Amino acid sequence: MTRDFKLLYVEDDQFDAEMLVRCFERYAKDKACSIEIAATVADAISKIDQTTYDAVLLDWNLTDGNGPDVASHMRAANILAPIIFLSGAWVGSQLVEAERYATVGCLKKVYDKNQIEKIYNLVLNNAA
Numbered sequence: 001m002t003r004d005f006k007l008l009y010v011e012d013d014q015f016d017a018e019m020l021v022r023c024f025e026r027y028a029k030d031k032a033c034s035i036e037i038a039a040t041v042a043d044a045i046s047k048i049d050q051t052t053y054d055a056v057l058l059d060w061n062l063t064d065g066n067g068p069d070v071a072s073h074m075r076a077a078n079i080l081a082p083i084i085f086l087s088g089a090w091v092g093s094q095l096v097e098a099e100r101y102a103t104v105g106c107l108k109k110v111y112d113k114n115q116i117e118k119i120y121n122l123v124l125n126n127a128a
Contacts, residue, residue, distance in 0.1 A: 003032065003124075003127075004032040004033075004034070005031075005032065005033045005034070005054040005123055005124075005127060006033075006034050006036070006051070006052070006053050006054050007033055007034065007035045007036070007053060007054060007055050007056070007057060007123065008035075008036050008037075008038060008044065008047055008048065008051075008053045008055075008056045008057065009021075009035055009036070009037050009038070009057040009059075010037075010038045010039075010041075010043075010044040010056065010057065010058045010059055010062065010067065010070055011037060011038075011039065011057075011059045011062075011086075012039050012040065012059065012061075012062045012063045013059070014039075016059070016109060017037045017039070019111040020035065020057070020111065021035050021037070022111075023111045023112070023113075023115070023116050027112075027113040027116040027117070028116050028117075028120055031120055033120070036053075039062075039063075040062060040064045040065075041062055041064045041065035041066070041069045041070055042064060044056075044058075044070045045070060045073050048070070048073070048074060048077075048079060049077070052081075053081050054081060054082075054123060054127040054128075055081055055082040055083070055084060055122070055123040055126070055127055056070070056071075056074065056081050056082070056083050056084070057084045057085075057086055057119065058070055058071060058083060058084070058085050058086065059085075059086055059087065059109075060085055060086070060087040060094060061087070067085055068097055068098070068100075068101065071083050071085075071098075071100075071101035071103070072101065074101070075101055075102070080102075080128065081127075081128075082104040082122065082123060082126040082127060083101055083102070083103045083104065084103070084104055084105040084106075084107060084119060084122055084123075085098050085103055085105070085106045085107070086107050086108075086109050087106070087107075087108065087109060088108065088109050089108070090106060090108065094106070104122050104125075104126045105118070105119075105122045107119070
């Protein structure tokens with residue numbers, strides 16, 4: 001039996017948000033995942049404070065801040081949901097900063113079957 005997962009994707013680029021949702025619908029249709037979108041840090045924090053998620057996917061750069069702002073809020077509020085950072089490109093300092101939040105993954109934004117499987121497996125292996 002497949003477990004149902006509730007994910008939050010914090011992404012300010014509507015195209016990227018839609019691509020991830022569509023890829024999950026296409027490549028993980030046999031897996032029960034629902035994905036909510038938050039386009040800003042403020043929206044993400046509001047959703048996280050009101051809803052329990054099995055994992056949070058965070059874009060690094062957002063219009064009103066960055067993914068680590070959300071991760072910092074989560075950990076300060078003792079919200080232990082797994083965090084997976086997504087970015088178009090990674091630099092060493094970002095990876096070091098991501099480690100501060102007990103991140104389970106830092107992935108480059110790629111919208112294909114392999115990426116969806118990576119995300120799903122990270123959630124599956126790290127969700128409470």
